[in-house]
Amino acid sequence: MLTTESKEQYLAAFNQSRSTRRASPSWLNELREAGIASFEKLGFPSTKNEAWKYTSVEPIWSQSFVQANGEPRSLDAKEILSRSFVDADSYRLVFINGVYTPQFSQTNNLPAGVRVQSLAETLRRNEGFLSTRLGHYARHGHEAFAALNTAFVQDGAVIVVPERCHLTEPIYLVFVSAAGDSRVISHPRILILLGAGSEAKIVESYVGVNSGPYFCNAVTELIGGADTLIEHYRLQQESDAGLHVGTLEAELERGCQLTAHAVTLSGLLVRNNVRVVLNGEGAACMLNGLYLGDKRQHIDNYTEIEHAKPRASSLELYKGILAGSSHGVFNGKIVVHKDAQKSNARQTNKNLLLSENAAVNTKPQLEIYADDVKCSHGSTIGQLDPDALFYLRSRGLGLDEARSLLSFAFASDVVGRIKIGSLRQRLDEYLVARFRRN
Amino acid sequence: MLDIKDLHASVGNQEILRGIDLHVGAGEVHAIMGPNGSGKSTLAHVLAGRENYQVTRGTVIYQGKDLLTMSPEARARDGIFLAFQYPVEIPGVSTTYFLKAALNAVRKHRGLEELDAMEFLALIKERTKLVEMDQALLNRPLNEGFSGGEKKRNEILQMAVLDPTLALLDETDSGLDIDALRIVARGVSDLRSKDRAMIVITHYQRLLNYIVPDFVHVLYNGRVEKSGGKELALELESKGYDWVKSEAAAAH
Numbered sequence: 001m002l003t004t005e006s007k008e009q010y011l012a013a014f015n016q017s018r019s020t021r022r023a024s025p026s027w028l029n030e031l032r033e034a035g036i037a038s039f040e041k042l043g044f045p046s047t048k049n050e051a052w053k054y055t056s057v058e059p060i061w062s063q064s065f066v067q068a069n070g071e072p073r074s075l076d077a078k079e080i081l082s083r084s085f086v087d088a089d090s091y092r093l094v095f096i097n098g099v100y101t102p103q104f105s106q107t108n109n110l111p112a113g114v115r116v117q118s119l120a121e122t123l124r125r126n127e128g129f130l131s132t133r134l135g136h137y138a139r140h141g142h143e144a145f146a147a148l149n150t151a152f153v154q155d156g157a158v159i160v161v162p163e164r165c166h167l168t169e170p171i172y173l174v175f176v177s178a179a180g181d182s183r184v185i186s187h188p189r190i191l192i193l194l195g196a197g198s199e200a201k202i203v204e205s206y207v208g209v210n211s212g213p214y215f216c217n218a219v220t221e222l223i224g225g226a227d228t229l230i231e232h233y234r235l236q237q238e239s240d241a242g243l244h245v246g247t248l249e250a251e252l253e254r255g256c257q258l259t260a261h262a263v264t265l266s267g268l269l270v271r272n273n274v275r276v277v278l279n280g281e282g283a284a285c286m287l288n289g290l291y292l293g294d295k296r297q298h299i300d301n302y303t304e305i306e307h308a309k310p311r312a313s314s315l316e317l318y319k320g321i322l323a324g325s326s327h328g329v330f331n332g333k334i335v336v337h338k339d340a341q342k343s344n345a346r347q348t349n350k351n352l353l354l355s356e357n358a359a360v361n362t363k364p365q366l367e368i369y370a371d372d373v374k375c376s377h378g379s380t381i382g383q384l385d386p387d388a389l390f391y392l393r394s395r396g397l398g399l400d401e402a403r404s405l406l407s408f409a410f411a412s413d414v415v416g417r418i419k420i421g422s423l424r425q426r427l428d429e430y431l432v433a434r435f436r437r438n
Numbered sequence: 439m440l441d442i443k444d445l446h447a448s449v450g451n452q453e454i455l456r457g458i459d460l461h462v463g464a465g466e467v468h469a470i471m472g473p474n475g476s477g478k479s480t481l482a483h484v485l486a487g488r489e490n491y492q493v494t495r496g497t498v499i500y501q502g503k504d505l506l507t508m509s510p511e512a513r514a515r516d517g518i519f520l521a522f523q524y525p526v527e528i529p530g531v532s533t534t535y536f537l538k539a540a541l542n543a544v545r546k547h548r549g550l551e552e553l554d555a556m557e558f559l560a561l562i563k564e565r566t567k568l569v570e571m572d573q574a575l576l577n578r579p580l581n582e583g584f585s586g587g588e589k590k591r592n593e594i595l596q597m598a599v600l601d602p603t604l605a606l607l608d609e610t611d612s613g614l615d616i617d618a619l620r621i622v623a624r625g626v627s628d629l630r631s632k633d634r635a636m637i638v639i640t641h642y643q644r645l646l647n648y649i650v651p652d653f654v655h656v657l658y659n660g661r662v663e664k665s666g667g668k669e670l671a672l673e674l675e676s677k678g679y680d681w682v683k684s685e686a687a688a689a690h
Binding site for chain 2: 385386387388390391392393394395396397398399401402405406408409410411412413
């Protein structure tokens with residue numbers, strides 16, 4: 001299949017499904033039409049596109065996918081939650097092949113005013129706030145996958161935290177891709193609205209449960225009101241044939257502090273787009289990333305931070321550990337607008353290559369239009385330190401154990417920034433087992 | 439316990455050890471002295487199994503085994519311990535976790551039960567006293583941000599925990615002030631026993647005031663040029679190494 005043929009398929013699928021959208025409110029159908037028009041114009045990105053220089057999306061356009069009808073397969077709730085690193089008694093929405101699955105979800109006893117509900121349900125009720133928020137942050141005109149998601153938007157999650165509400169328990173959004181006889185595609189859409197002075201922790205956990213190919217194309221729009229405190233986690237455990245493009249578009253108002261984690265543990269092709277607009281004085285974001293490659297996996301983290309207002313700060317730390325013939329990509333773009341004086345930005349990307357066939361491309365990109373700013377970036381690519389290996393072995397630790405301990409240690413500062421204790425512990429356990437295997 | 443015969447070792451094309459002969463018996467303490475670049479540290483690292491040195495000739499028999507064919511971890515499990523001159527900083531690995539993993543690897547090999555967390559902590563508590571080490575250090579990442587003295591105490595603590603049969607101390611006195619030197623040296627001294635041999639590498643005689651050696655060897659140009667009792671160290675302290683060098687020049 002050619003990329004143009006593949007594009008036509010998506011356009012045809014959009015036209016064929018027109019009748020199913022008849023019941024939708026007109027603003028939503030206009031948004032979908034705008035999405036498909038953008039996609040038609042943009043097409044799938046090629047490696048000539050600077051933002052996709054090191055990542056070929058051929059595995060995505062060279063296969064035909066179908067949207068699942070949402071019938072949950074015989075999945076075990078307990079197993080799904082455990083695989084997704086989700087506590088059994090947590091607040092959660094679970095989606096299977098992109099469709100909300102109430103029997104696996106739990107939203108009882110949320111604090112007053114907090115809303116955690118499926119997007120499909122919210123759309124059915126056509127609640128007023130949606131039309132002024134949904135699609136206003138993710139730039140479908142710039143990014144083909146955001147455009148596709150917008151065109152096919154159907155289900156996902158809506159989280160609203162009212163002003164000054166401090167939600168201490170995390171909210172989990174679990175997206176299970178269960179490929180069956182057909183190659184399924186899902187376009188989860190998540191909208192997170194946090195009122196001024198509120199606090200929330202939100203975990204998006206993506207897992208693949210079967211071995212067949214599938215494509216999960218998720219878009220999250222997050223709006224942090226003034227002086228909010230937000231932790232956002234994206235945890236990916238897609239299957240060996242799973243393809244994933246995940247987009248986070250966050251806009252932060254004055255004094256808002258966002259910590260966003262992107263943890264990629266598996267998947268054949270994973271691309272994370274993170275874009276944060278520091279759109280208020282003193283807004284701050286901390287971006288943490290950990291990506292673990294093995295076999296023939298390809299993991300691309302594309303981050304973009306816009307300092308749009310003065311005195312905002314961004315701190316970014318991404319670390320990759322690449323084994324087998326895996327390929328890692330990090331692209332960190334920082335844009336400081338002309339009026340964003342006293343901006344403070346620091347970006348670090350470190351990579352550990354565990355095999356000779358593993359590779360990584362790392363690229364910082366700074367565009368600074370203000371003159372009174374502090375910006376720094378640094379990146380490293382290296383192997384396990386032979387001095388450290390010898391030191392551990394000289395104390396009786398075997399070569400494999402020493403290697404796994406040093407790999408674990410390499411990831412530890414990123415993992416240490418995960419503030420949800422149970423999540424950090426599960427990830428720690430996963431990493432110990434994984435590095436023993438590598 | 440240890441028999442080194444005609445040991446030659448190189449890094450790249452550079453030959454550093456040029457025929458070392460040394461015999462160390464159980465319970466003995468041997469001091470190895472010598473000018474910079476004479477091969478002292480290389481000898482210690484070759485014995486511990488550092489892979490970037492190539493042994494080009496000679497044999498090393500340790501407790502009846504051919505040491506040179508063994509991996510570094512196999513040597514450690516069989517009782518060889520190298521106290522590093524420059525202990526490596528390993529961020530992200532807590533000192534306690536590391537010590538427990540090392541001790542249990544060694545115990546397992548020796549056919550002993552692995553220690554559980556409680557037993558391990560009790561052992562550590564007792565052994566930290568030996569080197570007057572602040573226990574809070576143990577919760578920090580291994581050697582990260584430790585002062586020179588703290589790193590060396592940590593090395594001796596590891597030695598006390600792992601209970602080696604042959605301890606190699608590579609310039610354990612370097613970078614220590616007088617107080618730290620006294621504490622570390624006393625710690626080492628307390629670990630002397632009839633079953634444990636030690637090879638103490640040092641530039642200075644002052645360490646040997648605390649750890650009194652049975653034998654002193656002078657290494658120069660990759661060979662043992664002179665051997666004697668503890669009084670040889672005093673002689674070197676007052677006369678320097680030049681006379682050894684000229685004797686060596688005359689002999690080769």
